[in-house]
Amino acid sequence: MTAPALLALAHGSRDPRSAATIAALTDSVACMRPDLRVETAYLELAQPDPASVIDRLVADGYDEIVVVPLLLTHAYHAGVDIPAVLDAARARHTGLRILATDVLGIQRSFLPILDARLRAALREARATELDGLVLAAAGSSDPLANAQIARAARAWGAHHNLPVLAAFASATPPATGEAVRQLRADGKRHIAVGSLFLAPGFLPSRAAELALEAGAVAVSEPLGSDPEIARVVLARYAVGAVDLVPIPV
Template sequence: MTPLVAVAHGSRDPRSARMVAAAVAAIRDRRPDLDVRLCFLDLNAPSVEQVLDAIAVEGHESAVVVPLLLGSAFHARVDLPAILDRVRVRHPELTVVQSDVLGGDVRLLGAVRDRVVQSGFSTSDSTLGVAFAAVGSSDEHANALTRSLGESFAVETDWMVETCFATAAEPGVGGAIERLRATGAERVVVAPWFLAPGLLTDRLGHAAEVVAPDTVFAAPIGPHHALVDLVLERFAGSAPLVAPNITLSA
């Protein structure tokens, strides 16, 4: 059987690894027949190379690497492929395929909406302002893509939505909250476009409190069924030898 290797970014914050591990546990629960392994690009163990080395030693002929990343930036386009190339040199008998990142799939936007609703709000609440908060980049094209995600995020709601960034780009979350208040938002929620909590989500929360102490901070995506669906889809699309019996939730 071809293992699914889920690759997370890694963080110094232990909450991040715990939530990623919970997401991977949800994948295993959905597909108990599948060999699912978790590893990290940096700051946490095991590393990508450690996991793939073990897979090769166990005699597997192939592995599919699914990056648990929301954007196709340096880690997905440069860092991870370089790691996989080193593994291929050491283990030429092991076929290693990298799937696409999770990206801006509409189901993940739905997961973020669910997290806002789970914070106690209705999608029909036209008085609610939502700061759709992402990492931010020095690449303006990447930021433009994030802003388009923020617009898509708002489509199925009556919310007022402003996209903001934790780093490297404007507006920050404080500026987004001020804009939302200026346009009539009576309450504000920060909706993190993050898979797991960590230093950057804490930064967003602290900045929001400075501007509006009553701001609510929704949970990250975490082990949402949409994430499970998408990871299994990425795996199936990259592993032609995998039996096509994956059950996706409605």
């Protein structure tokens, strides 16, 4: 029996670095599981779109597809856009069994990746002191999604025994520049920013720009492609594949 196809569904960006990062991540997933058909699609701003990839998989004989959203929080895209993609696919293809797993989320195992990216940024900036942190993320109109970011920020700050503020690149304050200025107002002078984004794009670039303008000593690159993130993708897929197995009645 052919295993269900894995469709990694990313947000999408006009920045070509974003697609390159997502491609590197899904290539890593495919290398870990060479028995799987692994495809990538984007919700917006980039191609291919999910409908065309799903149609191609069906044309190639796949009647089971597990969609893994490459999202760090469960916000609008996960709650509205992805269900719409699935409903449209089922309407086009009678008999297609397709489901979406939970989003990647913010795993504790992602924090060491964040640390590694920040250490690289600190080395490049030749910054040797650190007395404050900002955790920058996309932000959402969903307060629960923003609360996830705030919890991750607290955990990250506690790990380093440093004061930390969460900042958001859209939808809700504070922006990264505001967060850096707030820490400076509290007497901190060596503030670094960790980028809790999966891939480069407009929002991470804008967050970095605002942070540096406000006096941050360094801003890390997004998480990017990492074996641990690939493992989480496959863990999500494994749960989804089991959920597709029919239950005898």
